[in-house]
Amino acid sequence: MAQLSVHNVSISIEFVRSALLKLALERAEIDTLLVQCRIAPSLLNSPQARLSLTQFGQVITQLTLRSGDELLGYGKQPVPLGSLSLLMHWLLAASSPRQVLQRLCDFYRILGKGVEVEWVEDEEGVHLNFGYASHDQASQVYICEYGFFFVHRVLCWLMKEIFPIKQLLFPFSPPAYSRDYRLMFYGAPMVFNGSAARISFSADLLKRDIIQSREALPALLKDPFNQLLMLNFSQETWTSKVAGCVQSQLDDLPTLPQLAAQLQIAPHTLQRRLAVEGSSYLAIKNQIKRDSAIELLVNSKLSIEQISERLGFSETSPFTRTFKEWTGVPPSAYRKHH
Structure with a gap:
C-alpha cells in the first residue's frame, strides 16, 4: 500500500502569514527568504494558497535563524x-x-x-x-x-x-x-x-x-x-489506511463499498471509524487529490493535461476549475510562480 510522503502533503499559506506577522523584517528580505524556500512571495496575498510541509518547515527554520527569536516575535x-x-x-x-x-x-x-x-x-x-x-x-x-x-x-x-x-x-x-x-x-x-x-x-x-x-x-x-x-512513528489509523489506498489509485478511485472491500470491513463501519477520527472518505479524496496536484505541478515536468489524467479527471477544464477552488489560482499560474 502506498504511503503518503511529507513532500505531497500541503498546508495553508496562512500559517506562514502568522509566522511573519510580528517580525521586524523588511519586505525585500522576506521575499528573498521565501524565494529561497521555493515559495512565490505573491502567494502571501492569496489566502487560499497552499505549500508543502517541507516548504513550511524550511521557511519557519529560516525565519527563526534570521530573526534570532525562537518565538518569532510573539513573546x-x-x-x-x-x-x-x-x-x-x-x-x-x-x-x-x-x-x-x-x-x-x-x-x-x-x-x-x-x-x-x-x-x-x-x-x-x-x-x-x-x-x-x-x-x-x-x-x-x-x-x-x-x-x-x-x-x-x-x-x-x-x-x-x-x-x-x-x-x-x-x-x-x-x-x-x-x-x-x-x-x-x-x-x-x-x-x-x-x-x-x-x-x-x-x-x-x-x-x-x-x-x-x-x-x-x-x-x-x-x-x-x-x-x-515530520514526526511519524507509523501510526496506523483508518484515515492513514484510506489515504494510502487513495494515493495508490488516484487515476481510478474506488467507490466507498469497493474501498471497504479492499480493507475487509463493512462500508458503514469504515464510515463510522473515519468519523471518529474526524474525517470522511470524501474529505480524504479531496485532500489527496489537491496535495498530489500541488506536488506534481511543482516537482514534475508533466503537462497539466497529464496531471489532470493522473488524478482521475476526465478533462482538463474540470481539473483547472477544481484546482482554482482549492488554491485560488489555476494550475498554470501556480506552476509559473513555483
Missing part, C-alpha cells in the same frame, strides 16, 4: 536561539512524563518571555493550560497553535510514539484555515470559543516511559521545527 521579549536546546537537554534527562511536564512549565516560568504554561491532573486526565490574557488576538492564536503543537510533538518524540490528544480547547473562533489543524494535531477533537487555552491527554500519559535516546538529540536540534513537523 514579550525575544526568545534567544539555543533556548530550545537547553530545554530539550533538560527534558530528555527527566525520569517520567510527570517530570517532563513539570520541567516544561518551570522552564517557561524561568525564561520569563511571556509564555505561561501550567499543568494539572484530575479525574478526567492531564491538562496543560496556556496563559494568553496579556496577548492580543493574533498572538493568542499563534501561541495556541505553536504551544499545542510543540508540547504534543515533544512528548511524542520523547516517548517514541504518537500519543493521542484527548481534546484541544481554543479561546477563539475557528480560523478560515482551521481544517489544517487536523494535520498538525493528528485529527484530535477540537473545541473553539472556549474559556481557556488547553491541551488535554488521558491519564495514561503519566504511565508512559521516556525512551528516546540521547543519540537522537543532535539530529532533532539541527533543525527542530522540521524534525517535529
Whole structure:
C-alpha cells in the first residue's frame, strides 16, 4: 500500500502569514527568504494558497535563524536561539512524563518571555493550560497553535510514539484555515470559543516511559521545527489506511463499498471509524487529490493535461476549475510562480 510522503502533503499559506506577522523584517528580505524556500512571495496575498510541509518547515527554520527569536516575535521579549536546546537537554534527562511536564512549565516560568504554561491532573486526565490574557488576538492564536503543537510533538518524540490528544480547547473562533489543524494535531477533537487555552491527554500519559535516546538529540536540534513537523512513528489509523489506498489509485478511485472491500470491513463501519477520527472518505479524496496536484505541478515536468489524467479527471477544464477552488489560482499560474 502506498504511503503518503511529507513532500505531497500541503498546508495553508496562512500559517506562514502568522509566522511573519510580528517580525521586524523588511519586505525585500522576506521575499528573498521565501524565494529561497521555493515559495512565490505573491502567494502571501492569496489566502487560499497552499505549500508543502517541507516548504513550511524550511521557511519557519529560516525565519527563526534570521530573526534570532525562537518565538518569532510573539513573546514579550525575544526568545534567544539555543533556548530550545537547553530545554530539550533538560527534558530528555527527566525520569517520567510527570517530570517532563513539570520541567516544561518551570522552564517557561524561568525564561520569563511571556509564555505561561501550567499543568494539572484530575479525574478526567492531564491538562496543560496556556496563559494568553496579556496577548492580543493574533498572538493568542499563534501561541495556541505553536504551544499545542510543540508540547504534543515533544512528548511524542520523547516517548517514541504518537500519543493521542484527548481534546484541544481554543479561546477563539475557528480560523478560515482551521481544517489544517487536523494535520498538525493528528485529527484530535477540537473545541473553539472556549474559556481557556488547553491541551488535554488521558491519564495514561503519566504511565508512559521516556525512551528516546540521547543519540537522537543532535539530529532533532539541527533543525527542530522540521524534525517535529515530520514526526511519524507509523501510526496506523483508518484515515492513514484510506489515504494510502487513495494515493495508490488516484487515476481510478474506488467507490466507498469497493474501498471497504479492499480493507475487509463493512462500508458503514469504515464510515463510522473515519468519523471518529474526524474525517470522511470524501474529505480524504479531496485532500489527496489537491496535495498530489500541488506536488506534481511543482516537482514534475508533466503537462497539466497529464496531471489532470493522473488524478482521475476526465478533462482538463474540470481539473483547472477544481484546482482554482482549492488554491485560488489555476494550475498554470501556480506552476509559473513555483
